[in-house]
Amino acid sequence: MYDVPDQPTASILIPTLAAADYLEVTLASVMPQAQALGAEVIVVSDGPDQPTAAVAERYEARLVALPEQRGLNAARNAGIEAARADLLVFIDQDVDAPPGWLEAMIDGARANPDVEVFGGPIRARLEDGPRGCGREPPPITTLDEGAENCDVPLVWGANMAIRRSGFERLGVFDKVLHGRGNEEDWEFRYTDGGGRIRYLARAGLDHRRAAPDARLRVLARHAYNQGREARRHDVRVGKPRAVRIELRNLAGCVWHTLRRRCAYGIVMGARIAGSLREALAERHS
Numbered sequence: 001m002y003d004v005p006d007q008p009t010a011s012i013l014i015p016t017l018a019a020a021d022y023l024e025v026t027l028a029s030v031m032p033q034a035q036a037l038g039a040e041v042i043v044v045s046d047g048p049d050q051p052t053a054a055v056a057e058r059y060e061a062r063l064v065a066l067p068e069q070r071g072l073n074a075a076r077n078a079g080i081e082a083a084r085a086d087l088l089v090f091i092d093q094d095v096d097a098p099p100g101w102l103e104a105m106i107d108g109a110r111a112n113p114d115v116e117v118f119g120g121p122i123r124a125r126l127e128d129g130p131r132g133c134g135r136e137p138p139p140i141t142t143l144d145e146g147a148e149n150c151d152v153p154l155v156w157g158a159n160m161a162i163r164r165s166g167f168e169r170l171g172v173f174d175k176v177l178h179g180r181g182n183e184e185d186w187e188f189r190y191t192d193g194g195g196r197i198r199y200l201a202r203a204g205l206d207h208r209r210a211a212p213d214a215r216l217r218v219l220a221r222h223a224y225n226q227g228r229e230a231r232r233h234d235v236r237v238g239k240p241r242a243v244r245i246e247l248r249n250l251a252g253c254v255w256h257t258l259r260r261r262c263a264y265g266i267v268m269g270a271r272i273a274g275s276l277r278e279a280l281a282e283r284h285s
Contacts, residue, residue, distance in 0.1 A: 002035050002060050009106055010039040010161070011083030014061075015075035016093035020051035023093050025208065027059040030091070033102040039089075042082055044075040073173035073182050076157070080172055086165070092158040096125070097205040104202035105161050108149065115196045116166040117187065119143065119155020120203030129214030130263035136256070139219050139267035140207055145199045152199045153191065157183040159205050166190060178229065216263055220270040227274025235282070246276050 012034055016023050023043065034041045041061040045052045047069035056063040064082050066075060080088060087109050091097070101120070108118055124138035132138065143159070145152050160183065170193070173186050187197065212218070234240040241249075250272045257265030 004040045005038045006084075008040040008085040009037050010034075010087040010089050010102065011079075011085040012039055012041045012089045012091065012102070013044060013076065013079035013083060014042070014091055014093055015044045015046060015072055015079065016049075016052055017046040017069065017072075017075075018049045018052065019093045020049070020055045021210065022208065023052060023055050026091065026093060026095050026097070027055065027061055029095075029097045029205075030102070031059050031061065033097065033099065037102055037106060039102060039106075040084060042079050044079040044082075046070060046072070046075045071175060071178050071182075072157075073177055074175040077172045077175060080164075080167055083164075086163055087161055088164060088167075089161045090157050090159075091205070092207065094208050095122075095158060095205045096208055101203055101205050104200055104204075108198065108200035108203060109161060109163070112198050115198045116163040117155065117190060117195065117197040118161040118200055118203070119152070119197065120159045120200045120205065121145075122156060122159050123204060123206050125206040125208045126214040127209060128211040129209060129219070130216045132264035133256075133260040133262035135260065136262065136264045136268065139223055139264055139271075140209060142207065143199075145201070147201050149201050150199050151196050153197065154184060154187055155197055155199065158207055159203070166195070177233075216266060219267045223267045223271040224274040227271035227276075228278045229274075230271070231275040231278035235278075240279070240282075241275075243276065243279050246272055246279060250276065 012030060030041060043056040043061045043063050045065040048065050053063055064078050066078060089105055122141055122143040124140050124142045126138060141156050141158050143156055170189050177185055250269055253265050253269035256262055
């Protein structure tokens with residue numbers, strides 16, 4: 001284990017679920033930065049997984065393994081409990097953080113002592129994946145608020161930092177939430193209380209899909225499941241879209257796919273199809 005100060009500059013928390021190949025790339029990019037800046041890295045395995053444990057050990061990251069699969073927010077909460085720093089930096093298991101990413105996140109937090117939540121750009125990287133027409137964003141989580149630091153309404157858990165004081169005041173993430181809204185719920189509680197969220201333009205990283213997971217069929221299946229989760233989230237917060245609107249949006253995706261010959265239209269359509277399935281199930285429940 002590399003020498004981590006008693007009070008690290010940051011705790012980098014990486015929830016993961018049996019994705020050792022992705023974790024390998026993530027840790028290869030993050031560990032040199034953490035070591036140089038005196039930060040600790042904690043891999044939180046959502047259930048026991050020997051390949052995950054082996055990768056964490058090889059890169060000298062601290063491992064916290066849940067006894068069973070409990071979901072992303074439960075894994076995040078376990079990381080919060082294990083962390084020692086004041087600044088808790090959350091990233092996904094499938095990112096690649098370029099040199100300077102962590103320094104920009106830490107510097108941004110130091111420069112804004114009155115802010116408790118930060119985020120940076122998230123750039124999609126589909127390795128040998130389908131091409132879009134350029135009019136629609138890639139079908140994985142991204143964030144781009146421009147080249148200058150600014151306040152934003154939300155940031156995403158793939159590249160997000162929160163001061164411990166925020167959790168001490170508001171509590172941790174809701175472990176019941178899965179899929180869409182799993183971090184939004186906490187952020188809305190924070191901003192409803194007057195808190196600010198700061199976008200740090202230099203603290204960007206890449207959100208990856210390796211070639212096997214970047215195939216159109218895989219992306220569409222994932223989007224379909226996301227659509228189902230998104231509908232359940234919208235119902236939970238009392239803002240579900242009417243079925244007629246979902247059907248109109250689905251027709252728009254079909255038109256976009258054919259008119260622009262855009263593969264991303266298929267993925268967007270799969271997401272709406274998942275939402276429609278949930279909506280129709282509501283009517284028969």
